[in-house]
Amino acid sequence: MSDVATDGRFGTPGTVWIAALAVLIVAGLGAWIYQLSEGLTMTGMDNVFSWGLYIMLFVYFVGLSAGALVVSSVPRFFHSDRYDSIAVLGGLLSFACIVVAGLMIVPDLGRPSRITGFLTSPDFRSPMVWEFLVVIAYGLFSAGYVWLLTRRDLAARGSRLAFGTTDTEAGRERDRRLSLWAAAVAIPLALGLAAIDGWIFALQIGRGSWFNPLVAPMFVMKGLVSGLALLIVTGVLADRYTRFELSDRQVPELGKALGVFIAIHIVFLLGAERLPHAWAANFEFWTITSSFLVGDSLYFWLWTVVGGVLPLALLVAPSLHERTWAVVAASVLAIVGTVFEGVNLIFTGYTDLNIDAAPGVAVGRDYTGFGSDIWATAGTYTPTVVELVVSVGIVALGILIVTLGLRYLPVGPGRTAGFGSSGGKPDTAVADGGDEPMGRDK
Template identity: 70%
Template sequence: MSSASDAGVVVPRFGTRGKAWLALLGVLIVAGLGAWAYQLQQGLAVTGMDNVFSWGLYIMLFVLFIGLSAGGLIISSAPKFFHSKRYDSLAALGVLLSLGCIVVAGLLILPDLGSPSRVTGFLTSPDPRSPMVWDFGIVLLYGLFNVGYLWLLTRRDLAKMGSRLAFGVEDTPAGRERDRKRAFWAAAIAMPLAVGLHSVTGWIFATQIGRGDWFNPLVAPMFIMKALVSGLALLLVTGILVDRFTRFRFPRELVPELGKLLGIFVAVHVVYLVAAERLPHAWAAHFEFWSITSAFLVGDTIHFWLWTLIGGVLPIALLAVPSLRRRIKAVFVASVAAIVGILFEGVYLIFTGYHDLNIDAAPGVTTGTDYTGLEADIWATTGSYTPTIVEVMVAVGLVAVGALIVTLGLRVVPIQPDDRTPVSAERDDTTATTADPVATDGGRRPEDEADAEVTGDA
């Protein structure tokens, strides 16, 4: 492995699987760039959006990755704010994930605008009455804060490694003590900033008075709750994966604790907040017991079921049982299911918001797609949207950019402190040094078992 102290900032060599992973990400990014170039040439007509469905896959994923980023930052900052060293090993990883996700979210705005030059309007002629201006500003501020926060958490270890990324900072006991105090104040800024980030995103939906499914004071609180669900779930999924394929040590006794916390978040989000949002609507619409309960319990689209069953019932069932919660595989499956559920909640949010038009009388509203020659009927009374292959390729390419940021971050930045105490007798963390943060071949440590049962109960 190449040493960072030998030549400044050097990315350690990847093994066979690591190189294959980088090659895959490179192919996806190039394909996404090609699809975006085609969209820029042909216009937004090559997407599935139109005058009726003016938000589609890009905004769905924008909301998802904003939540992933905000939740990850909140989860990783809360222990710093409350002076808990138990979760120190996950703090920098959470901030790195938050950074990768906010980059993806910010980049998703570009293809949705149609022309990248329109971004300058946010800077040259911002309208403070527009929630979009506030959202753009906080996304930019939030991304810069993530960079500084990650550097603060890792700069002493970077200095110990001799990395140029330390920017002249020295590794001293006094310096580490000062950084621990600064981390507290950074966490005090990070948590309200993350809450503000996703609240503003929620308010963009909640202030749409013409959209009955969005014009709701509970939208912003639901956005914060699903940020906590998706952010913690992503931290668990990524932590388990990098624990298996790198030298990063995911403290096994934390798995049941974080799994229990994830189960509580999912229950509050899917059970309580969904009930608080849907029951009044159902009551006002029907005033009948069966109509109310069926509208609330049965739902109305497949997206609702994918959200509530896969993203709600399945994680709760896996995480509510202590014996299952002690299994790495069960927590991993529950976390993946929670993320999938949050994704389809976004699909449900967009689809229900645009399905019923403000003008439902014939002939409706023009779709604006007649000039493409793809549709004969240019008027509609209900919304219809299917993402095109162009949108999918652009979106996948941008997600690959975020994955590349996290992958390189795990290699270059000492994500795991080298001075934390061992988490268990059989897994001595002193073997995971910051100078060699990952296995050169991307392989599994022989002493670890992916499906090992965590001892004890949370």
């Protein structure tokens, strides 16, 4: 960006970006307040679809958070300095995504006071209780992990965010050892977070499309695919518009890892999930093949083709897989595809009722009584404008966290990822909101 200010913290592009995010956040807050005043009838959920957009996005951002933390922690755990530049960025993305995921639960509960039940009277037989506790612990850990990785650089820059930490060589050596142990905790914690999320669905015995032992592994792989894809896209954008630096060689290398994750997720695990059902239901070769390959909804095709076939084609094509634009395009497609995986999971999971005999169940879409006597044996769900605005506002808050993190934290080994010009020297003011403007050309 060439239109930058020289006397402000972010410059004109950065100010516009922050203002746009602020508008979305305020709009989301207003929509949530309206939902509180009118009740959950303002959403598209009912007695048939008790989970909707909020829970779908909760599941999705849990996966994003877990995948980003695993990808950024594995190299540190195995003593590889090659990908140090993405360690803090991955931790920052993980923290922002888990904040978004946690906040998605609040509007879904209807009344925020209901969340105290997890603390005052928890039923440890419920996986939801464990999910709630793990999300809180995970959020606190990811924030502490980012601070551990950056506190010495913050201290060297005189930042108040160092919270009294001093920058010494002995301290840096001690933090390198601590970061190894932190990575050792981060990896199983992140994988456990995604797995518990999957088990919540897999334990629903009354819903055949969810009651499957492979749901948890699918959730883990979905997190790795979407988390790595988000890390690649964010890293490339940050390399373009901030002082964060991502090596040109790292992008295709990360793309290769993304291709492996997608292949395991879409080809192996999806095949392992669908083939036994197709085989058990049919005993003729082409019938088995069609049942195995053909999806049962448009969401299935958007997931597998957009999130699987197309990105794999970009990542394995000899003339494309080394090009940054192709890796970024594949990453964007993978992110979009995993969104529709969540849509396929939840939006179709409630379509078939557990009670298929007439009259079914009362829809109960209106608290005033209108519609409460309408019965259904099949469900339909479409998110309302209120749900969309609330969700966009929460996601905008997560983007704001990443933006401010890139602005105020030294995201990268020995570098400050401030929004500013292309000057190579880090300056001490950036970490505390100095005069470096947002936006630069690379």
